[in-house]
Amino acid sequence: MTDAARESVESALELDRVESHLNPPASYALGDHPIPTGREEIWRFTPLKRLRGILEGEASTDRLTWETSLPEGATLTEIGVDEARELGELAPNDRPSALAAANAGQSLLLDIPAEAELSEPIVLRLHGESIDDLVWGRLVVRAGRFSKATVVITHTGSARYSAITTVLVGDGADLNVLTLQDWDDDAVHLGRDAIRVGRDARVKHTSISFGGDLVRMHANVEYAGPGGDAELLGLYFADEGQHLEHRLFADHTAPKTKSHVVYKGALQGEGAHTVWIGNVLIRKVAEGIETYEENRNLVLSDGCQADSVPNLEIETGEIEGAGHASATARFDDEQLFYLRSRGVSEKEARRLVVHGFFNDLIRKVGIPSVEEQLLATVEAELAKNVLKDAIS
Numbered sequence: 001m002t003d004a005a006r007e008s009v010e011s012a013l014e015l016d017r018v019e020s021h022l023n024p025p026a027s028y029a030l031g032d033h034p035i036p037t038g039r040e041e042i043w044r045f046t047p048l049k050r051l052r053g054i055l056e057g058e059a060s061t062d063r064l065t066w067e068t069s070l071p072e073g074a075t076l077t078e079i080g081v082d083e084a085r086e087l088g089e090l091a092p093n094d095r096p097s098a099l100a101a102a103n104a105g106q107s108l109l110l111d112i113p114a115e116a117e118l119s120e121p122i123v124l125r126l127h128g129e130s131i132d133d134l135v136w137g138r139l140v141v142r143a144g145r146f147s148k149a150t151v152v153i154t155h156t157g158s159a160r161y162s163a164i165t166t167v168l169v170g171d172g173a174d175l176n177v178l179t180l181q182d183w184d185d186d187a188v189h190l191g192r193d194a195i196r197v198g199r200d201a202r203v204k205h206t207s208i209s210f211g212g213d214l215v216r217m218h219a220n221v222e223y224a225g226p227g228g229d230a231e232l233l234g235l236y237f238a239d240e241g242q243h244l245e246h247r248l249f250a251d252h253t254a255p256k257t258k259s260h261v262v263y264k265g266a267l268q269g270e271g272a273h274t275v276w277i278g279n280v281l282i283r284k285v286a287e288g289i290e291t292y293e294e295n296r297n298l299v300l301s302d303g304c305q306a307d308s309v310p311n312l313e314i315e316t317g318e319i320e321g322a323g324h325a326s327a328t329a330r331f332d333d334e335q336l337f338y339l340r341s342r343g344v345s346e347k348e349a350r351r352l353v354v355h356g357f358f359n360d361l362i363r364k365v366g367i368p369s370v371e372e373q374l375l376a377t378v379e380a381e382l383a384k385n386v387l388k389d390a391i392s
Contacts, residue, residue, distance in 0.1 A: 020313055022279045023220070023249045026091035030057065030102060033095035042094065045275040045307055047243055050214045052160050052188055054134070057099045062133040064159060069123040073116045074149070076124075079109045084140050089166045090194035094218070097164040097192040104138035104164075110151065114144030114170065121150040121367060128159025131186045137163030141177070145170040145198070150367060151177045156211075158184040163191050167205070171198035171225065176366055177205045182377070183212035192218040197257070199225030206233040206365055209244045210377055216245040223254040232261040234276075235361055235374065237381045238304070240269025247277045248293065252286035261293035264361050266354060266381075270303035278324065279311040287318040297328040298357050300350075351382055 019025060022042060027033070035055050036043040048055070068076055079087075084107040092098040110122065128135065143149060147170065155161070169175050181189055189212055197203050209215045221230045236244045250259035265274045278293040297306040310324035331353055339349035355378065362374050 020249065020251070020279060020281045022277065022311060023251070023281070024093050026093040028091055028098060028101055030095070030098055033092070033098045035095065045277075046216060046245060047214065050188070050243065051190070052131070054160050054162050054188060054190060055095055055099070057103065058134060059103050060134040060136065062135045062159070064135050064137070064161065065127040065129070067125040067127075069121075071118045071120040071122060073113055073118060074122050075111045077109050077111070078106045079140070080106060083107075084109070084138065087140055087142060088168055088196065089140055090196060090220070090222075092164055092192065093220075094192065096162045096190035097218075100136045100138055100162045100164040104136040107138040107140055110139065110141045112143045112147045112149045114147060116144065116147045116149065118149040121152050124151070124153045126153065126155050128155075128157035128161060128183070128187065131158045131160060131188075133159045135159050135161045137161065137165075139163065139165045141165065141167045143167075143169050143173045143175045146172040148174045149176070151175070152180070152367065152370060153178070154180045154182065155189060156182050156184075158187045160188045161190070165191065165193045167193060167195040167203070169195065169197045169201045169203045171201055173198060173201045175201075175203045177203065178365065178367060178370060179207050179217070180370070181209040181212055181215050181217070183215070185211065185213060187212040189215045189217075191216075192220070195219070195221040195230065197221060197223050197228035197230055200227035202229045204231045204233065204366065206235075207246060208234070208374065209236040209246070210381065212242065212244070214243045216247070218247045218249070220249045220251065221259060222251040223257045226254050226256040228254065229258040230260070232259065233361060233364055234263035235358060236263075236265040236274060237378065238265065238267045238272040238274045239381065239384055241271045243273045243275075245275035248279065250280045250291060250293075252280070252282045252289045252291065255286055256288045257286065258289065259291045262361060262364070263295045264297075264358060265306065266298045266300055266357070267304035267306055268300035268384075272304040274305075275307045277309050277311075279313065280322065281313045282315055282319060282322065284315045287316055288320055289322075290320045291322045293324045295326045296357070298354065299328065299330045300354070354378065354382060
């Protein structure tokens with residue numbers, strides 16, 4: 001985004017200063033993000049004791065192992081803190097991301113040149129070695145004007161990891177970003193992906209969480225000009241004792257913009273807990289926008305808890321459309337009866353229902369190799385629990 005465009009957006013926001021009750025003001029100052037007590041609205045669903053000291057903010061030299069697959073044209077370089085801010089890094093708006101910005105030291109810049117069209121995905125594989133490691137991450141992804149690319153970021157192994165990521169989508173660009181949290185059972189991951197969408201640009205952001213003891217992911221999107229289109233997708237599968245939390249914020253800061261959110265999750269096993277918080281803020285300047293947010297949860301066994309809270313904050317009535325939907329339910333008895341009546345075993349019938357529940361979302365990912373992996377992972381998750389005590 002040019003300096004002139006950035007100044008135009010910032011000037012408009014100054015005239016339309018609205019703060020969301022679910023999205024605190026951005027600031028690099030740690031004093032603006034005190035250690036939570038758990039009574040705060042944005043922290044009340046998170047089991048703070050299971051964060052294992054991340055919020056205390058201890059400095060650390062621990063690192064994750066990085067492996068990269070960079071198609072020709074894309075570059076990954078280390079840049080300084082000041083340069084990251086000059087590029088337009090979106091400031092942190094919670095304590096974990098503020099700590100990551102303060103403690104990560106250098107930032108990484110993934111750069112996609114203007115007008116480049118990358119036929120192969122950019123893949124960043126991050127791996128942790130031990131839950132004893134406290135790791136801070138900082139990444140800026142810049143997609144130049146009229147570029148087209150796919151970025152896949154995977155997390156495996158074990159660590160206590162907190163990261164701040166900024167995604168800058170240039171005017172007219174088309175960017176597909178996917179993050180996969182497939183940690184070992186003891187890992188803790190706090191992540192924030194903040195996205196700025198340029199004029200007439202399009203971004204698809206997909207967040208997928210399977211592994212880890214506690215995973216808490218943010219996806220925030222705002223707009224640098226009219227015509228921007230953001231699709232935010234998510235898929236999660238929580239097993240016994242896991243806490244998987246996803247928080248979404250679409251801040252319509254320009255007119256004629258779009259956001260479409262679809263997250264789906266499944267739960268099985270005692271103590272499995274998922275949290276989905278969706279929020280859309282439609283500012284006074286954001287006339288003619290379209291937005292919709294949807295969350296669906298499928299409960300596979302007793303002892304699970306799914307919290308789902310969609311929100312809309314609307315400051316103008318001059319919009320094309322806005323809505324939300326949320327549902328949490330067990331298996332559809334009619335679907336099971338239909339399959340059982342045709343000779344399908346109960347176990348196989350339940351497996352087919354779960355695959356059907358996720359299938360339409362998986363097809364939207366748009367990365368064939370990842371789609372195949374997701375189908376296999378869903379199958380592996382189901383195999384962990386033979387559903388003997390499934391809800392009938």
